[in-house]
Amino acid sequence: MGSSPLLYAVTGALIFGIGLLASLRDEALLARIIAINISGVGVFLMLVSFAYRGFELAPDPIPHALVLTGIVVAVAASGLALALEKRLAELPKSKTHKEDSP
Amino acid sequence: MNSLSELLSVAIVLLAVLVFVAGTVALIRLPDVLSRLHAISKIDNLGFGLLVLGLILIQPAWIDGVKLFGIWILVLVSSAATGQLIARHAVREEPR
Amino acid sequence: MMIWSVIDILICALVVALAMAALYAPALRQRVMFFIAFGLVVAITWARLHAPDLALAEAIIGAGLTGAMLLMSLDHTSDMPREPASYGLRIGSAAMGGVLILGLMMIVSSLYPIHDGAPTLAVSQRQVESGVSHPVTAVLLNFRAWDTLLELAVLLSAALGILNLGPARRSCGHAASLTDGLARVLVPLLILSAGYLLWKGAFAPGGAFQAGAVLASAAVVIHLTGWEKLPRVGLRSLRLLLLVGPTLFVAVGLLPLLNGQAFLQYPVELAGLLILLIESAAMVSIAGMLTLVYLGGHPHANWPIELVNPKEPM
Numbered sequence: 001m002g003s004s005p006l007l008y009a010v011t012g013a014l015i016f017g018i019g020l021l022a023s024l025r026d027e028a029l030l031a032r033i034i035a036i037n038i039s040g041v042g043v044f045l046m047l048v049s050f051a052y053r054g055f056e057l058a059p060d061p062i063p064h065a066l067v068l069t070g071i072v073v074a075v076a077a078s079g080l081a082l083a084l085e086k087r088l089a090e091l092p093k094s095k096t097h098k099e100d101s102p
Numbered sequence: 103m104n105s106l107s108e109l110l111s112v113a114i115v116l117l118a119v120l121v122f123v124a125g126t127v128a129l130i131r132l133p134d135v136l137s138r139l140h141a142i143s144k145i146d147n148l149g150f151g152l153l154v155l156g157l158i159l160i161q162p163a164w165i166d167g168v169k170l171f172g173i174w175i176l177v178l179v180s181s182a183a184t185g186q187l188i189a190r191h192a193v194r195e196e197p198r
Numbered sequence: 199m200m201i202w203s204v205i206d207i208l209i210c211a212l213v214v215a216l217a218m219a220a221l222y223a224p225a226l227r228q229r230v231m232f233f234i235a236f237g238l239v240v241a242i243t244w245a246r247l248h249a250p251d252l253a254l255a256e257a258i259i260g261a262g263l264t265g266a267m268l269l270m271s272l273d274h275t276s277d278m279p280r281e282p283a284s285y286g287l288r289i290g291s292a293a294m295g296g297v298l299i300l301g302l303m304m305i306v307s308s309l310y311p312i313h314d315g316a317p318t319l320a321v322s323q324r325q326v327e328s329g330v331s332h333p334v335t336a337v338l339l340n341f342r343a344w345d346t347l348l349e350l351a352v353l354l355s356a357a358l359g360i361l362n363l364g365p366a367r368r369s370c371g372h373a374a375s376l377t378d379g380l381a382r383v384l385v386p387l388l389i390l391s392a393g394y395l396l397w398k399g400a401f402a403p404g405g406a407f408q409a410g411a412v413l414a415s416a417a418v419v420i421h422l423t424g425w426e427k428l429p430r431v432g433l434r435s436l437r438l439l440l441l442v443g444p445t446l447f448v449a450v451g452l453l454p455l456l457n458g459q460a461f462l463q464y465p466v467e468l469a470g471l472l473i474l475l476i477e478s479a480a481m482v483s484i485a486g487m488l489t490l491v492y493l494g495g496h497p498h499a500n501w502p503i504e505l506v507n508p509k510e511p512m
Contacts, residue, residue, distance in 0.1 A: 009310075014299055016299075018221060033268070048244060061334045062342070064337075065337040068338065075267075076356035078267065
């Protein structure tokens with residue numbers, strides 16, 4: 001099976017890192033939500049490449065189930081964050097400006 | 103497996119790849135939205151159609167071929183509709 | 199095998215490049231576009247790594263629903279150029295990030311080669327007892343059903359939070375004859391494919407989550423086209439819709455307690471039927487939850503018709 005799962009796992013680590021780093025920047029909330037989603041995909045990539053067993057063998061189903069859960073939870077969390085952001089944008093400007101930068 | 107149908111399948115898929123490459127180059131090179139849309143709809147219709155045709159030829163069960171054909175039809179429908187929507191939007195935005 | 203190495207390297211390079219573009223493109227709209235493309239390439243990656251369940255979920259949820267949601271929120275978000283962080287802070291965080299990435303890469307590579315652990319071996323040995331023949335569904339709804347139940351709870355709380363945060367985002371409402379025709383073709387087909395995915399999940403890739411997401415994307419189509427020929431969905435029935443999945447799951451989970459068995463320990467001979475029952479209810483609830491997540495607020499009383507912007511020419 002060669003080193004291909006390792007390649008994907010290392011790519012996952014890289015994606016997780018750059019996504020995490022980008023999510024910490026002081027930017028529009030939407031950009032940070034994208035960043036967190038990307039770093040989440042990095043984690044998923046690592047898990048799924050751990051599950052891979054080559055062309056002939058069936059992969060390990062447990063990480064697959066975990067990642068499936070993760071994908072759904074990620075979209076729910078992003079949706080809640082975006083709804084909060086929308087609510088924040090509707091509030092009077094003077095109030096939001098102080099509070100939304102950590 | 104029938105080697106003739108496999109050979110034919112490979113040839114058709116290669117042709118599809120050619121369409122995809124040409125379409126992608128056009129997508130990058132062409133100047134405005136409408137001509138880019140033209141390029142991308144060629145990829146959807148012709149390129150994807152050829153790909154599906156090539157894959158149908160090597161399906162062991164005929165029902166899988168029917169499913170692939172159905173996928174092509176769906177892509178055709180949605181690409182025609184979204185193409186129209188994007189074009190309409192582009193035309194409406196232009197006078198600004 | 200040479201050709202596969204080339205494909206693997208290409209896919210990984212594409213994933214990293216699209217991630218960088220989605221993180222650092224100048225305009226927010228561009229980032230959203232790159233993120234959608236990123237999601238689709240990740241779906242291909244799952245297919246390459248023999249995870250078709252995830253490829254389906256990623257294409258529908260990761261790229262599709264999340265992408266549509268982000269596009270919809272673009273209208274509310276301003277690019278808001280803030281003053282950049284100080285030079286030292288940026289260098290410092292980049293250095294720490296580099297160390298983190300390198301450390302993680304080393305840890306990950308030290309894990310190889312990977313062998314099946316005890317839980318994995320247990321899953322493959324006791325597959326027959328699960329009532330379904332597809333291992334991922336067996337893990338999700340039988341062996342690790344707790345995870346899935348709590349996942350539904352997470353989804354439910356996110357949906358309830360969204361429900362209480364104000365009205366839904368407005369649809370752009372291009373109720374033209376074209377989109378109406380498209381919805382007429384797509385919505386019934388999406389409902390049909392949802393049923394297919396749900397049924398198929400017992401023995402092949404598919405299941406409640408993918409099916410629910412497909413149903414939710416039918417709702418997205420309805421929302422975007424402002425489709426009129428639809429029965430109204432009131433808030434009361436929406437709440438019912440959200441609750442039916444988790445409630446049935448808990449109820450089925452409680453039944454084995456009467457026999458002195460553990461919570462969610464289904465009887466072996468009934469497991470397949472119970473899983474299909476739970477999944478059917480869960481699919482409906484997941485569809486409702488994901489639709490709410492996409493809408494970003496409670497739908498109007500006359501959803502989707504009220505959402506058509508009155509200023510738009512029909």
